[in-house]
Amino acid sequence: MTITTPGVSPVTVTSGITLSVDGVDITVPKGTLVIRAAEQLGVEIPRFCDHPLLAPVAACRMCLVEIEGQPKPQPACAVTVAEGMKVRTQVTSELAEQAQQGVMEFLLINHPLDCPVCDKGGECPLQNQALSHGRAESRFTGVKRTFPKPINVSAQILLDRERCVSCARCTRFADEIAGDPFIDLLERGAKQQVGTSSDQPFDSYFSGNTVQICPVGALTSAKYRFRSRPFDLISTPTVCEHCASGCGLRTDVRRSTVLRRLAWDEPAVNEEWNCDKGRFAFGYAAEGRLTHPMVRDESGELVVASWPEAMSIAAAGLRRAGSRTAVLTGGRLTLEDAYSYSKFARSVLGTDDVDFRSRPSSAEEIEFLAALVAGKPVGPTYAELESAPVVVLAGLDAEDESPMVFLRLRKGARLTGVKVFTVAPFASAGVAKVNGRVLTAVPGAEAAVLDSLADEVSGARDENRLEAARLLREPGAVLLVGERLAQSPGALSAAARVAKATGAALGWVPRRAGERGALDAGAIAGLLPGGRPITSDAARREAAAVWGVDPASLPGSPGRDLGAVVAAVNADTKAIAAAAKPSDVVRSVQALLIGGVEANDLADPAAFVAALDAVPFLVSLEQRHSEVTARADVVLPVAAVAEKAGTFLDWEGRPREFAQVFREALTLSDSRVLAMLAAELDASFGRGDIASVRGELASFGSWHGDRAQAPGHAPPEAPSVGSDEVVLATWRQLLDRGLLQEGDPFLGATARAGVARISAARATLLAVATGEAVTISTATGSITLPALVTTMPDDVVWLPANSDGSNPRVTLGAGHGDIVRISGGVV
Structure with missing residues (x-):
């Protein structure tokens, strides 16, 4: 049973409707349901159909009460309070009690007596209320x-x-x-x-x-x-x-x-x-888990090792590499673990080559995050989405990439009339469910559409753009940008300009749980914890004071992101291969320390795997076997979410702490493993336990110093597209081939089938209809999927990013905004 406001004391408000429930007066806001008023007095009226987040329907009739002046019992879940109303529940009214017993008897006539095998048994409202509000014996003798x-x-x-x-x-x-x-x-x-x-x-x-x-x-x-x-x-x-x-x-x-x-x-x-x-x-936590440290032996094979042996080998390799080590992490990390990687990179290794964005990204995105997101207070919030006059989405499909944002937008659109616009090539199913409208943008051209919103009259010939631009200037307006905008040059800069010109609240909605926390923890090149720029002397002094190190030992200039690190490793390899005396070539990246990165998530999986093969020393902190662990010199197993306590920051920036589920788990968190590794390197790091890491994070406090300027990149010119070419739009569906969805065949069976969305004109040109095969190809490979004719630009095709039969990054070597070839049928 759902009780929204349990308690035993009467709740009063300064103005509203006064009524009596079982002889006790109570004042509640106008429009309150009788069942809610009774809850505030601690009176539990039985119910089945009632739910505080659903519209009342009075379907089950279990909540019947006696209301003075009414000829028969009334459903408390559907009747709103009135001034002077006198309500008698089953507590004081024999009529209400008999009515409820009658309803319960009626419901049980055909209900099976299978409580011992029913999954609901033991937590079943029907069981509970049959005992508390039903008859002692059944009078039904039929079949x-x-x-x-x-x-x-x-x-x-x-x-x-x-x-x-x-x-x-x-x-x-x-x-x-x-x-x-x-x-x-x-x-x-x-x-x-x-x-x-x-x-x-x-x-x-x-x-x-x-x-x-x-x-x-x-x-x-x-x-x-x-x-x-x-x-x-x-x-x-x-x-x-x-x-x-x-x-x-x-x-x-x-x-x-x-x-x-x-x-x-x-x-x-x-x-x-x-x-x-x-x-x-x-179920993923039990699939392919690493259970012991592993090291690469003299024959090149990974073999199980003890923790002391693995730590000794890892420390020796990292000591040799020193500041020429890059630290790359993924979206699975908690705030505490991401902070430990950030601290380990700067205070132990002396490097700023750090990046948590194990996905397609850009340097423009770093500027955007540093200026407008990192270390900022919570907001915009879920509640603000519900009450906003308008929410504009850019590079974000909420239903697929942030389901709770989608539910709040739907709630706002349904109950308070929130207007939703999306900068996208077409209206997805999620956009249609929030009554959203499309500000049509070809992938890679989102910046131009966003810039038109910064100037209220620039989109005057497009009614949707004009209305969106007007509404963005109203108090409470919200602009939400997704991580996909990082793949569209100039788009994040345009989003910053829109927010500044309109006064709209700007929110960044990454897809992975750990990314907002990793940003605030400083697990990205150029930023220390709390959004402190690494170029600031004051910021480095504050970090050094918390970490107990000399400020001069911390890097003072921004390092390289993941893409630049991978390029540097592969460039080093080419330079060595071309050199007359390879030993004279000094590698710019001598080692990689990687935690939670999957090759297929990246912009160029092949280049990343090549870098893994080429780097002289590789340490992997991971939960499961992967392409990284297969190539690592040292593999250190770490705890899954259920095996540790921690914190995620949601897209709002709200801390979401969680407790350890398996209290007897022997696996170690990334923070504890890094602390052990630091001790092996004779570095001052701390214990790495949850309490001490949270204490250090609290010690940083807010940053009130200088910040980076918002990016001001201009969008590039639109590329020319040939007659058999289209621009690729792609993003991941909520349920796909993600590694964290392994281990549940029932869930996997509900994933939406992959389709290739094309316009009606493109379908006519290809001589295909919905359901018939189309092939999208590049020099790297091809993908064939059923077509789905959609209202969208003629020179765009959409493919799911990681579904069965469709992974454009791996198969095509192409991503959002790239040009691909298209043809009808199977090639």
């Missing part, structure tokens, strides 16, 4: 209805129809919250049941929420079904590690195994919802 069971509503969600009490929570959630009206109540009377269209499965990124809010065991998940009883589980509040939304979760463990995750009630962040990726994608 209960039955249905074949279970029905696959989707690959992940299973339905036991005879358990359903027709509360409509699931259908209302799908329709109101997620915007995926793929399930509905079918038939009438005793035959009424939840069902789907015969040709349309329950295709939703948020389907798992229907299982959690189902007040009976009608909906269950394939992953958890018949796995455990709730009283056998140990529950821990945690935070999702899959994206930057920062969703609060509850992780349930039995016998040292995670069996399920549920959305936690976090009103300021994810309310009571989460996406299926965050709910079901936790």
Whole structure:
């Protein structure tokens, strides 16, 4: 049962509606439902269909109360309060009590008595309320209805129809919250049941929420079904590690195994919802795990080693490389771990070649982040998205890349009329669900569209641009930019100009959970923790004071990003190969220290792998076997999220701390491993435990000194496109072939199939229709997918970035904004 404001003391407001509930007066705001007013007095009225985040429907009739002046009991979940209203609940009214008992008896007539095997048993509102508000004995002696069971509503969600009490929570959630009206109540009377269209499965990124809010065991998940009883589980509040939304979760463990995750009630962040990726994608921690340190022996093979041996070899290699070591990290890192990498690079190795962006990026992005994001206070916030007059998205598909941002935008669009615009080549499914409008931009040309918003009249011939430009100037307007803008030259500069010209709040929404924290921790070239520029003497003095080192020992100029490091390693290799005396060539990168980087996520996977092969010394801190560990000289296993405590910063900049789920886990966090490595190097570093790292981060405080200037890059001229060429648009879908989704075949089966989106004119030119094959190719390779005709520019094609049969970076060597060839059929 959902109780929104539990308590026993009357709650009063200075102005509003005064009524009495069971003889106790209470004043509540106008429009308050009777059931909410009773909650504020601590009176628990039974209910099944009621949910504070869903519109009332009074479907189950369990919450009947007696209201003076009404001829019969009324549903407390659907009646709003009125001045002087006198309400009597089951506590004081025999009529209300009998009405509730009658409803309960009616609901149980056809409900199966299978509580011992039902997944909901032990945490079931129907069980609880049958005991507290039902009759002691059943008078029904007939035959209960039955249905074949279970029905696959989707690959992940299973339905036991005879358990359903027709509360409509699931259908209302799908329709109101997620915007995926793929399930509905079918038939009438005793035959009424939840069902789907015969040709349309329950295709939703948020389907798992229907299982959690189902007040009976009608909906269950394939992953958890018949796995455990709730009283056998140990529950821990945690935070999702899959994206930057920062969703609060509850992780349930039995016998040292995670069996399920549920959305936690976090009103300021994810309310009571989460996406299926965050709910079901936790099996990866058991897939291909590294369990022991490994070192490369004399024959070149990786062999298991002891921790002291591995640490000794790693320290020796890093000592030789010194400041010619580059530190590259990925999006899995917590704030504390990213800070430890940042500190280790500067205070132990003396290098500023640091980059957390294990994805396509740019130097312009570093300037943007340093000037406008790093170390800034929390904001814009989720709440501000709901109340904004307009939210403009640029380089961001919220449903795929930040699901909670999408749900808040949908809520705002539905309830308060928030206008949503997206700078994109077409309106995705998520944009349509928030009633969004497209500010059409060919990939690579987003800067020109954004610049037109900075000048209120420059887009006057485009009504959507003109309205977006006008609304951005209203108080509370928000501009959200995604990491994809880093692939569009000049776009982040244009976004900064728009924010400055309009006064709109500017938010950066990365795709990975650890990126905002890594930025604030200084795990990027040119920045120390808190957004301090490394070129500032004052900033280096503050960092040195916290770290207990000499300020002169810290690097004083910005280092290289990941792309520049990879290019330098490969350039060193070419120089050595061309040199008459290779030993005379001094490498600019002697070693790599890598944590959480996957080659296929990068702009040029082949170049990265070549650099891994070529660098003289490579240390990998990793959870699982990967292309990096396969080439490393030393591999050090580190803890997964459930095996440590930590903090993620969500896209708002809000700290999201989480506890250690497996308290008996022997695996070490990245911070602890780096501390051990620093000790082996005789460096002052600290213990690396969670408390001391958080203490150091707190010691930095806010930075009030000089900051970098916002970038001012001009957009390049649009490239010319041949008759058989198009510009590639691409981004990752929420459910794809990501490594953190491994280990759950049910979730994988719900991923959206890859398609190639093209315009109607392009489809005509290629002589193909929706569903027929088109081939996109470069000199590197080709991808063939079914076409999906979409309203979009004729010279653009969209491909999913990491789905089955479609990984343009790996297969085509091309990314967002690159030119590719297109043809009809299979080549």
